[in-house]
Amino acid sequence: MTPRHLTAVIAIAAGLAAMPARADKISNPSATFEGLDKITGRIISFDVAVGETVQFGSLQLTPRVCYSRPPTEAANSTAFIEVNEVTFSNEYRRIFTGWMFASSPGLHAIEHPIYDIWLTDCKGGKDVIVEAKEEEAPVEPELKGSLNKPTPSKDKSILAPALANNGRIAPPPELGVPVQAPVARPTRSFFSIFGGGGGGGAPGAPLAIEPREGNSGR
Incomplete structure (x- = not known):
């Protein structure tokens, strides 16, 4: 490892150590993404409401939650995303959850040969969700030959985030495996490859609209 790489690793480790284990967050109704068509090199920026499904080329994207940090904390927007690829035979394959x-943006990237999508922001939320502080459980005396079993962890932060519809996120299917066609039809389409006006190809392909151009600093 070169001195430069070693310095970078130390800086990252120091930054992670300085971050609090828990932090307050804001639940937002809208997520902002940028998408790249690798063939043409064109990048666009578009907003998607939480729970809304949009189509970007052959990919259908659905954000389930979108969190940002209060202004008093360092910016850190995160979103839980589901992405399905729609084939010309109208089959759906889960490629990202x-x-x-x-x-x-490169930490959890969508693996696709033609399209790339990444999160840039979460918007519209105002109410701060205060993370509950962990309570220290009283120490129980250790008894010889005790049959006490370890208490399961009560930390719910590792569980899947809540959904707007039913309050839970279903276990993700294996990547690349065909999945059942989603009930929600995409409301908008970008870089449509299914007839341009939604008249052919994947079911529910809507009328293509012209999104705003984005300049990615990625």
Whole structure:
């Protein structure tokens, strides 16, 4: 490892150590993404409401939650995303399920040969969600030959985030495996490859609209 790489690793480790284990957050109704068509090199920016499904080329994107930090804390927008690829035979394949981080777009990237999508911001939220502080459980005396079993962890931060519809996120399917066609039809389409006006190809492909251009600093 070169001195430069060693310095970078130390700086990152120091930054992570300085971050609090828990932090307050804001739940936002809208997520902002940038998308890249790798063939044409064109990048666009578009907003998606939480729970809304939009189509970007052959990909259908649905943000489930979108969190940002209060103004008093360092900016750190995160969103839980589901992405399905729609084939010309109207089959759906789950290619991504997980968290995206606006500050680190390459950390959890969508693996696709033609399209790339990354989170840039979460917007519209005002109410701060205060994270509950962990309560220290009383120490129980250790008894010889005790049959006490370890208490399961009560930390719910590792569980899946809540959804707007039913309050839970279903376990993600294996990547690349065909999934059942989603109930929600995409409300908008970008870089439509299914007839341009939604007249052919994937079911529910809507009328293509002209999004705003984005300049990515990625």
